[in-house]
Amino acid sequence: MMILSGDPPKSRVLTLVLVLIILALAATPFLFPGAKALNVAAKICVFAALVASYDLLLGYTGSVSFAHTMFYGIGSYAIAIALYGMGPNWAAVATGIVVGLPLAALLALAIGLFSLRVAAIFFAMITLAVASAFQVLASQLSWLTGGEDGRSFQLPELLRPGTVLISKSLFGFEINGRILTFYLVFAISALMILGLLRVVNSPFGRVLQAIRENRFRAEALGFRTVFHLTYANCLAALVAAGAGILNALWLRYAGPDTSLSFSIMLDILLMVVIGGMGTIYGAIIGATIFILAQNYLQSLMGVASKAASEAGLPLLPGLLHPDRWLLWLGLLFIASVYFFPTGVVGRLRHGGGDKGAGASH
């Protein structure tokens, strides 16, 4: 239990599901051959870490930030620009990390100091405005970021798909640079999630929960709430930037659509809400459900849309068109806030109820 920071899943079904997900992710290169499965698995790893870091904010402090993709994007762009500018070597990777992480933390500090001292509702609106300005900047500074096209780059020799580490004749599976990259993504995501679990179960995490439940009382007890909230904001930004770095490394690309867009922000929100706010574990469940659905349900919608248009039904083909995936996502979002405020994890742990869903302020 040490590795889980003394906060086990506390439900047999939940434990089983989590173990299954983690085993399936770890064994993806061997169980499900093909590039798509590996891509989906890597995306689940990256998003599990990203969503967990968002949960530190939304679930544990109760503050809604719309700037989380900004930090994710800073990580992605930092490593992409470094590898693009300095060539595919490890010094560039190190530069990207050394520049990207502090930049994200500093920006989070600035936003925190500037908006957390007022009201939670202000924080949501200000982060939305700042994130949209950042997005405009990223698409306008095309000499640096490549504008709308983004930046494609090459990885260092060791991580390239062409690099064969263990040839197929040995185990029947080829271990190449691509698979090494996947395990890198998997391991670092796992470490970041375990780190977050440690943070939320520390005394610091308890203070965050206290602030979420009653900020005034926490203040009266002598906690400097602005300090704690800003600290949590910086931590979440660091992990988000870390996830951004992993994502860019996996895609070998960073661009506005994959790392900055508002729709990613909504995806993150949805994953947190579906998984269960204030339970770090929910991030893993939410990311898995959501990304599996996103990758495999959209084709199903295409089939349904075609069937509806052949049957001559009005309106339905348009509503079921694969591009309208977000519409159903939005409905699901509303329904889950309304009916499952504690998410999957909360349901499995307590069998329903409204506990731990986060207070209003």
Next chain:
Amino acid sequence: MTELAATDPLPKPKRDLAPVLLPIALALVMIPLIGSPSTWLTLTAASLAMGMMIFIMASGLTLVFGLMDVLNFGHGAFIAVGAYVATLVLAPFAASIQADSLWINLAMLAPAALLSMAVAGALGLVVERVLILPVYGQHLKQILMTTGGLIVAEQTLYALWGPQIIPMPLPTSLRGSFILGDVAIAKYRVLATLIGLAVFIAIQLVLNRTKLGLLIRAGVENREMVEALGYRIRRLFLGVFMTGSALAGLGGVMWALYREQVHASMSDELTVLIFVVVIIGGLGSIGGCFIGAILVAMVANYGGFLVPKLALVSNILLMVAILMWRPRGLYAVTSR
């Protein structure tokens, strides 16, 4: 504190004029920077018109927050819906729009705007009942619910109208400019400024001079007390929410005519803009919202003229500057 005799009138609350002077000062400072007085006048008129349109869109948001303590992240959806509904009215009567008579043109625009307001208001009724009612008093859930509502509304617009940009030409008689000396002022901007001013004055009068406004303000202060007096505060709040939505619809029509196009993504870009405005103004303050809208428009217009590159982030810089000065916005109304 000085003592008051029983017959003395109550002391008037101090008027805080600094925010009012801010846009005036900004405009004056810009005269030497821009150089040509005629360019300055054109830019100032443009700022005023744009500011009024933004005010109409943002006023509903700040009204709903200030009076009901509901933060509606889906407010932008009402704007887009309003604009789309107007195309339904205007498209079949393209000929009348091309007619070169101000009265025929206005006779087309008025029903379009009214229908937009009606539809946006009705949508507000549904949204309030379905999305907001279960989460009164819970900010976190309000943000989540209304964000979900925004996604659904935007995607439904895509499904119904398709992803393409729909053109929405200005009527003939509202095109072009008045030429006063060597200053050109676009006709539509004058109309927009007039409508904006009318809306502002109407809201202020209703809130401050009528019994309805008194009840609404009292309901915000102490809901139970007003209910105990026999008034149905729920209906009153529903009415406020519908009014806010209808105003957003009106703003959407005006903005679409200003840009001469309609697109579902306009809700996204305008959401950020109106948020900046209500933050600058101080959440819930109608007066602050009015000044904030004009300031944002001024920075956009002057900034776009002087330093075009900077104009992209000028909103955010303005917001940062204002919040440094007054962390709760120009006029802090609520203690929340």
